Amino acid sequence: MDTTVLGKTIYKNYIKKIFDLLMATFLIIVLLPVLLVVYIILRVTTDDTVIYKQDRVGQYGKVFQIYKFRTMPKNTPILVGKQRAKIRNRVSKFARFLRSTSIDELPQLVNVIKGDMSLIGPRPVVLQEVALIQLREKSGANSVKPGLTGLAQVNGRKQLNNIEKAKFDAMYAGHVTFKADILIVLRTLPIIIERDGVRKFFKKRY
Template identity: 35%
Template sequence: MKRLLDLALALMAAVILAIPLFFVVLAVRMTSPGPALYWSDRVGRNNSVFRMPKFRSMRIDTPAVATHLLENPAQWLTPIGSFLRKSSLDELPQLWSIFRGDMSFVGPRPALFNQHDLIALRTEKGVHSLLPGLTGWAQINGRDELPIPQKVALDEEYLQRRSLAFDIRIIWLTFWRVVRRDGVAH
């Protein structure tokens, strides 16, 4: 049931957002050198690595580490990178990952391949068995501002409480967090 909901929502979103997505591609290409998409190695279900697309919000020479580990993350942003991140438009290409089955709409956010502390703690708590999500319980309860142990505790709570009703609640709350730009660091 969850997979059917993911596919239906992803298809509906892709159709509705086709024109805005086209304009984001143009804006990224016109404001900085390099491709419009950045393909990031991420950790998925059962700790398997997959390639996740995002609209590129950082320069092409940015080190491949979590943003919070960069000394001055703002120096790496493209001219429209801050806007893409605050509006969460950079996340929209992940619809592709949902179509492929690498991600779901709701689940723990996929860790970077080199976030060993996050991956280990999620594995210890059983969270690694979930399909990662475009949004999740931790996302709407702090997003970039949460320390890893608190993020994993919220991911574990999602693991225990997951249901269609809970997913719908998380999607609804995500919409409001994005509109208000809550919890976005950069």
Template identity: 40%
Template sequence: MYNLSKRIMDFILSLIVIVVVSPVMIVIALFIKFDSKGPIIFKQKRPGLRKEIFTIYKFRTMKTDTPNLSTEKLGDPSRYVTKLGLFLRKSSLDELPQLFNILFGEMSIVGPRPALYNQEDLISLRDENGINNLKPGLTGYAQVKGRDNITDIEKVRYEEYYKRNMSMWLDIKIIWWTFKSVLKSEGVRVN
């Protein structure tokens, strides 16, 4: 019953938010086009539910010549971030296009953040703990507990806690904590 109600909630909430924020998304798209050359939407293949590959969508925040690595492996990522990209990342507005991933059922609002395909250590740890059997989320328990400021082992521990305690109530609390941390820009890696 939880999985069905979670999917219904994901579909309805993502649709409502897409309609409400579509003017903001259009403005962001225009600013991205004026800020730097390249596509508006950044598309990347990521392992999803049961490691099936899907395309995740984000507003592009980095220059087109940026290596396809996780932020922590870029050395000084600030040299790749566009002027507008810094604001989009800090405010998490770059994640808005993932509402379409949620609408199409590839992601959920709450779940483990989808790993990059080359984060083998994280994917392996998730395999060992059954985390790859969960649908990836726009936000998750590990995000509200430290986001990019915690190790892969800590992320998987938090994701394992979420897996054992999944409920609508926990999802609502994670959404609330996410909203609060976005307002404070906590745990966001921008430089």
């Protein structure tokens, strides 16, 4: 086996798992003050559980429960695509901030530690996103664990259609390397900072 191919295989099957576990643990420790503040605010302002659990499609189509900070009222319907606009008015200002900064996704670090997810990989989708799930199955994109961020997220995110998302997801699944993961991480932070929701939030205050 070619040494380059061997190196990629070792990273994908072994080193990446160790890297995920160590980094997720480190991030939880570093971000603990933020997590606690968000938890307390939501605990005081919400009538339901602070941590929201939802079924998502993972590696090889396996369904698992993802963890998020609750930003929607209880019994809010699960809508996909353009239909999501119908439930935006149910989101509080604080919840919008959590969503725009992706802070609501931080509990997924626990999913990474549990082995359901990776730091980098295709975003896990809800079961209702049948078209995207089928495209991922056909392209082989579901051969890797879903991630907190991925190649599609740094190349357009919500602006991409399902075919484009599946294309980027498959591209990543076929070329999982340490270099690729680092580049995606480095491209993710500026994207979060540049989101309209983040700019508007701080513009109003400063």
